[in-house]
Amino acid sequence: MYTKVILVKDTDLKREDKTREFYTRLLDYLREASLHEQIQVVRVADIGVYEQGLVVKVLPDKVTYINVQDEDVKKIVDAALSDGKIIEDLVFKPKAKQCRIVLRNCGKIDPESIEDYISSGGYLALKKVLGELGQQKLIDEIKISGIRGRGGAGYPTWMKWNFAREMNSAEKFVICNADEGDPGAYMDRSVLEGDPHSVIEGLIIAAFAIGASKGYFYIRAEYPLAVERIQKAIKQAYDYGLLGNNILGSPFNLDIDIRLGAGAFVCGEETALISSIEGKRGTPHPRPPYPSVKGLWGKPTVINNVETLANIPVIIAKGGKWFAQIGTQTSKGTKVFAVTGKVKNSGLVEIAMGATLREIVMDICGGTLSGKPIKAVQTGGPSGGVIPENLLDTPVDYENLQKLGSIMGSGGMIVMDEDDCMVDIPKFYLGFCVEESCGKCAPCRIGGFQMLGYLKKISEGRGIPEDLGQLRRIAQSMQKASLCGLGQTASNPVLSTLKYFEDEYNEHILNKRCPAGKCSSLITYSIIEDKCKRCGICFTNCPVKAISGGKEEGYSVIQDKCIKCGRCFDVCKFKAINKK
C-alpha cells in the first residue's frame, strides 16, 4: 500500500528531458532502501511549474521541490517519509498563488470514474441539499456566497434561481451553457473533460433549487471529448440513483439530456441558446421576459455557465460564508482564465478574484516568451477590451474590468507584446464578431461590418482622420442599440484600443506606418547593402520571386511583387533585411 506519491518532471525545455533518468534513479534508490512498496513514483507530462529544472512534487503533502539534483534523492525521500519535514532550500515558493475551486479535481481524479469523484467528496453537497437544506436554505446559501454568473455578465446566481423558483409553473428547466466560443478560451472545456460530475452535481442542485424536472447540457459539437465524458457521467449518475426518479431516495426527479451546438458563437447568448434547443434559428430574443420567467418552451428556465455550476457543490459543502471570504467586495470566489498569446506559460489559471492582472500574467504565467515588455492584455475575448500595461495592477473583478473598458467575459485572456498592433488586434476580434453576428439586428449586423471596413482601411494605409470619428459613432450605436450582448460588446476591442492606443491609430492614418510591423500593407522590406553577404538565401526562399539579382550584382526586393510575408526577414542570418 503506497503512502506517498512522488511526481517527477523535468521542466527545463532548453535541454534534453531528464525525467526518465531521474525517475529510474529514484526507483533504484527506493528499491535499495526497500521503500518501493511505500512510495509510488509517477512521471507526469505537466507539473504546473515551468523552467525550474527538475521538479518533484510529493503527494498528498502537496510539496513541490525545484531544481532538484541527483544527490537530492535521499533528502527528498527522507523528507517525504518524515512527519511534515520540508527541504527549505529546494521548496518551490510561488510568487502568486492559484486558488483551485473550480479546477479542484481536474487532473487529480479520473474524470470517467464516478467513484473517484465521490471519494473526493463528490455528491455530498447534493445529499446535503436534498436531505437537510431544502430549496429556501439552498438559495440563501448561494446568496450568502455572493457567486455571480461566470458566463460573462456576472448576474447574481441566486437571483436567477429565485426568480425561476417563484414562478408558478408545472414545468421548469435548467440548462448548463457549455457553448464556450471565445477564441482561445477553453476553461469550460477543461472542466467538462476533467471533472464532469462536478458540473452535473451543480446542475442537479440548480434544478432542485427551482423545482425543475428536466435539464439540458448545451455543448458545442466541437468538444467531442467533453460530450463523451458528460454522456458517460450522466449515465453513471443514473446508475447511482443521482439522476432519474427519487434521487437519493428523495421525492425529487430530474432527467438530463445533451444538446449539441452547431458552432454559432451567438448560441452562447441565453435566448439564442433556448431557440437553438427548441430547434429554431439561433437568434437572440428581446428580454424581458427573462428566461427565468419565460424560457425554454415558454417555461421558467435557469441557464448557468459550466464554471458557475462547478462552483455550486463546493459552496454547499463548505458553506456560502467560506466562499464569500474569497475574492473582492463585489466579486466572490475564483475565476478561471485561459491565458494565451505572447505569454511564456500559457494555460489555465484559477485565481481568487482580486488578484491583479500583473500577478496572473507575470508571476503565474512568467511574462512574455519573447522577453519583450508586455504591451497590453486583452480580457473577455471578442467582447472584451484591451488593457494597457500601465493598468495591469488593477485587481480583477467584474466592476474593475468594466471600468477599464473591458469585461470579465468567460475568461479568455490574451497577452500582447510590442509586436502586436493595436489596429490589427481589434480587427481580428471584430472580424470574429462580424462573422458570428446572427444578422438579426441592424446595429450589430451592419455596424460591425462597417467598423471592420474602417479598420481594414486604416490597416491598409488608406485611413483618414475622420475615420476615427465614424468608428466611435458606430461603436456607440452598436453598444446602445444592439439587441444582445454580442452586438453590445462587439465594439469593445475597438473602443478600448482607441482609448489607450489612439496614437497607434494615428501612426497608421497620418504617417502610414504600423509601429508593430504587423499590418502588411504598411511594411516595406528592403535589403541593406552594407550588411548583405550575398548568400542568396533570401532569393531562394522568397515564395513569389520578389527578390531579384545574383551573387555578383547583389540582391534587391521588387516592391510590386512583394507580398510582405516576411520570409526573407526570417531567413537572413546577417540581419541584412530592413523591415519598416
Place this chain on the structure above:
Amino acid sequence: MAKIIKAKINGILLRVEEGTTILEAAKRVQIKIPTLCKHPDLPPSASCGICIVKNRGSHKMLRSCCTPLDEGMDIVTHDPEIVEIRRTVIELILSNHPNDCLKCARNNQCELQELTADFGIKEESFPQFLRDLPIDTSTRAVDLDPKKCILCGRCVHVCQELQDVWALSFLERGMKTRISPAGDIQLADSPCVKCGQCSAHCPTGAFVEQDHTAQAWKGLQDPDKYCVVQIAPAVRVSIGEAFGYTGKNFTKKLYALLRRLGFHAVFDTSFAADVTIMEEASEFEERLLHGNRPLPLITSCCPSWVDFMEKFYPDMIEHFSSCKSPHEILGVLSKTYYAEKNKIDPSKIFMVSIMPCTSKKYEITRNDEMSASGFQDIDAVLCTRELVRMIKQAGIDFDSLPDEECDSILGEYAGAGVIFGSTGGVMEAALRTAHYFVTGRELKNVKFESVRGLKGVKETEIEIDGKKLRIAIAHGLGNVEYILNKVRDAKLNNKEMPYHFIEVMACPGGCVGGGGQPYMVTDELRIKRAQALYEDDDQKQVRCSHQNPYIKRIYKEFLGKPLSEKSEKLLHTNYKARPVYVK
C-alpha cells in the same frame, strides 16, 4: 384585472395596464417613437434598434417595442444622444440598401424613406455594401427583391405565425443574412400561397405585388380590345385611403373612374358573389338535405386558402365547395353570357379584375378551368395599390369624380354580395340564401352578428328550420389549424362532425385586410373598412343573393339553375393535392 403601472414618459405621468410596452404607452401621451420593424399586427421582433429609449438613472438603452413599462420608470424618448444613435442606425441601414427610391415601387410609401426624411439624412455617410441577389418573380403574384430587404422580419413573422405557411425564413447570418424560402429555393417552389401579406407588411420595397399596370394600359390602348373591368367588394372601402379617406365606400366613384380610364364595361364582383352564393348555398342544401357529399362544406372563394388547403389539407378536398371565386365567375360570364347577349367576340374581350389581393394574379392561370369560356377568363389582375397608381398616372382628380352606375346585367348586386369583403361575410350571405333554399321562407332578420368581427376563430350555432347548424369562421391562415384539426379528428374517429359549414379567408380580416390593400393596415382600419361594407349592405333594398333580379335573370336566360350542367361547367372547378415543396 390587470395591475396598473405608474410611470413617467418624458416627464408626463401616466398609468397603463401591466405589460404595456413603452412604445404603446408613449402613444397614449402623444409621443411617436420611430421604429422600422414593429408592426401593430405583430409581436415585437426587436430587430431594427431604432426605438431605443432611456430610463433615467440607467446607462443602458431599452428597446421600447419589446420592453414593458415598469413601475416607477422615468422614460426619456428623445434626447440628443438617442436621436444621434437612431440617426446612425438609419444611416447604417441605408448603407446596406440600394437607395434607388425613384425606381422603387414603394417610392413615397416607404417607411425607411419616411424615417430618412424625418431625420434629415441627406448623404450616405457610410460606404455602400450590397449583395448581388436576384429578384424572385416566380410566384406571378408577389416579387421578392432581397437587396431592398432590411431584415426587419415582419414578413417572416407574418408568413410563419399569422399565416402558418412557413414559406419564408432567414437564411445565412451576419451581413449575408437574407430572406428566402428554406432551402434557398424559389418562392413558387415553396409553400407560399401568394396571400401577399408579406408585401402588405413590408416596410420597404423588398416584397411588392407583381405589377400588371403596364399590361392593363396595353389592353386599354388596344383599339381591337373590348375592355371589361370588375371591382371586388373590399376595394371600394380601401381605395379612399390613398386620397385621405378612411372607412368610406367609393363604389360609384370607382365606376366613373374606371370608365375614365377607358374601360368599355364596368362590372362589380359583388354581383358574381351573388352567383357564388346561389351555387354554394345550393351545394350546402344538397349536402345538408340529401347527404350526397359530406359536411362540413368549406368555402373556396379565396385562392390563397385554396392553395393552402391543396398543400396542407388535401384530405379536406371533398369538403370544399367546388365554386370558383367570384371574380373568376364574373370573368367567365363576361366572355360567355355578356358576349353572347351583346354580340361581342369574346376573343376581343380584355377582362381586368381590380382586387384587394395578390393571390388572384396567380389564380387566373391556376388550372384549365380558369379558361372555361374558351379563353383565359381573366386577362389581368390589379390590386388596390396598382389601381391607385393608375389613377395618378391618368391624372384623374379622384376627389371630384361624380358618382356613376355600373353597367347592366353583371353589375347590380345584393347586400349579400358586397359583404364578401369581410371575414364572416361569405358565411352570412350564404346563410341568408341557404335559409331560403332549405325552408322556402325568407328570413325576417338577415343580420348574423355572431359571424362578424375580427376574432380569429368564430364558432357559432344558427338555427334553420329547427335544425341547429354549427358554423366556424377563420381568417388569417394561422387560425385554420384549430378548426380543421377538429374536423380531421372527427373523420378519423368517426365522430359527429364539429361543424356544418366553414368559412376561411387567408388574410386577417378577410379581403378588407387583403395582401394587395393599401399599406399600414391595423385592426382598427380593418374594422372601419368592414363597417363600410356592412353599411352598404344595410342600405341595399335587396339583401339576399337569391332575391337579386339580375341573378334571377341570368339563371333564367343562361345558367338554368344552380348546379346545372352549364353552371358546373362554367362556375365550378376542382382541386388536387399539391406538394408543399415542388422539388
